[in-house]
Amino acid sequence: MNRRKFFKNGSILTLGTTLLHPFSSIANTIPYKEGTRNKKAKNIIIIVSDGMSIGTLNMTDLYLSRKTGKCSNWLQLYKENKVNRALMDMASASSIVTDSAAASASWGGGVRTNNGSLNVSENGEEYMPLWQKFKQVGKKAGCVTTVPITHATPAGFCINSKSRNAQEEIAEKYLEQKFDLMMGGGDNYFxxxxxxxxxxxxQAFASQGYEVVKTRAEMFSASNGKPILGVFDADGLPYSMDRQNNKELLQKVPTLAEMTQKAINAMSNHPNGFVLQVEAGKVDWAAHGNDIAALIYDQVAHDEAIQVAMDFAEQDGETLVIITTDHGNANPGIIYGNEANVNFDSIQEYKHTNEWILNGIGKETSISQIKERVYYANNFALTDEESHQLLRYYTDLQTEDGLYNPRHLPFQDLAKMQQQHNSVGWISMQHSADYVELAMYGPGSSLLKPFVKNTDLHYLMLEAAEI
Known part of the structure; x- marks a missing residue:
């Protein structure tokens, strides 16, 4: 169709209405949850488990059910029919397999961008991130994460950058936008x-009125009347399992649930409401490392943050809670076999992650020391041959910068050895093109269709808040 005729004939009116209100046509076709009809979302909390394949959600629910007798908070919401639920297509502009930057930017900017980019198109066009939009209408805005606060997922809701790797610059952009609460790791960039x-x-943040906190105790004691910058580790925070088994880390580093509660406490008294992104970022790192203990325990940390958000939302009545992931990663699952139940339950006896195991080995480590370390962490014995196989990697360790496994430690080899004892298999160490789980509770949740594109979520949040 001729473009001028298209506009002249008035079709732009229909198109514009669809773009501004993309969910209005389906708002009356999905049943409203009791108590949310005709309400708008004063607050929005989006809780992201980065890199969570459906197998991760499944195994964590089984782990909790078999260990505690109670299922995960996420699955309990499904069982009680408390949420609207959908599958979401997370493709980026450059690939059907997205990275975290393009995934977050699709939600943050409402447009699909190339992998590695944060709300900037290939030709340099910038799209205003969602948290900036909410700041402009007077809401408080913040992010908490278990990876550097300058990492891709929080950054995608907050700033524009051609590269997710420009984390020093991203830290500066956070200050320029004066976000109200930013907490996670990332001392390297501050x-x-x-x-x-x-x-x-x-010092730059402090001079602008921020309270800077670097420990769990400082976070708890921080004033709720000031903006907060919390940085609790050099890079990502320790894995939940390793933190749980280290008294020093327990005292120093807050959990994701604790950061979430602090964020809600700090922003919920604002008359115009708040928006908060919560990210279990190290679920993704664990999947990249085929690290089952790290994966399950950090998914449990995400699940505990869900409960914090839901407790607030159910009492508040004006809060939209969104629970999702940005892509799959490594697609782990429990493999069929006569000993599958017993093997999977053995993970309950694990004391440390594979990261802890492998970073405690060097080329001077003896075979007996490797066997002792694995037995202490996982409660099973490696063979001498398996121990030699691991030790070979340490003769010429790499030290260059890189994501997830810069030293090229034998994560995949150890995971395959563990599989014989825990029945957990992995298809890769990379992201996958999963359609991901998406669940919503509260005002605006009735706008959700059963199948959506990632960019739809941007407009749904605006629609729910009547922005």
Whole structure:
């Protein structure tokens, strides 16, 4: 059709209405949850388990059910029919397999971008991120995560950047936008001793009225009347399992649920409401490492944050809670076999992650020491041959920068050895093109269709808040 005729004939009116209100046509076709009809969402909490394949959700629910007798909070919401539920297509502009930057940007900017990009198109066009839109209408906005706060998922809701790797610059952009609460890891991108430009971003935030906190105790005692920057580790936070078994980390590093509760406490008294992104970012890192203990325990941490958000939302009545993931990763699952039940239950006896195991080995480590370390962490014995196989990787360790496994430690080999004892298999160490789970509770949840594109979520949040 001729473009001028299209506009002249008035079709733009229909198109514009659809773009501004993409869910209005289906709003009356989905039953409203009791108590949410005709309400708008004053607050929005979106809780993301980064890199969560459906097998991760499934195994964590089984793990909790078999260990505690209670299923996961996420699955309990399904069982009680408390949420609207959908599958979401997470493809990026450049691939059917997205990375976390393009995934978050699809929600944050409402447009699909290339992998690696944050709300910037291939030709340089920038799209205003969602948290900036909410700030402009007077809401408080914040993010908490278990990876660096400058990482792709929080950044995708907050800023524009051609590259997700520009984390020093992303830290500066957070300050420019004056977000109200940002907490996670990432000292490498704030400390003058670690930044390439030697800028002291802690001082920069403090000079703008932020309370800077670096420990769990400082976070709890921080004033709810001031903006907060919380940075609790150099890079990502420790895995939940390793934290649980280390008294020093227990005292120093808050859990995702604790950060979520602090964020809600700090922003919920604002008359115009707040928006909060919560990310279990190290679920993705664990999947990249085929690290089953890290994966399950950090998914449990995500599940505990769900309960914090739901407790608030059910009492508040004006809060939309969104629970999802940005893509699959490694697609783990329990493999059929006569000993599958017993093998999977053995994970309950694990004390540490594979990251803890492998980072405690060096080329000087003896075979007996490797066997002792694995037995202590996993409660099973490696063979001498398996121990030699692991040790071979340490003769020429790499030290270059890189994501997830820069030293090229034998994560995949160890996972295959563990599979004989825990019956958990993995298809890869990379992202996958899953249609992902999406669940919603509260005002605006009735707008959700059974199958959506990732960019639809951007407009649904605006529609729910009547922005």
């Amino acid at each position: 400390s003058p001793e670690k930044r390439e430009d030697k800028k002291d971003m802690y």
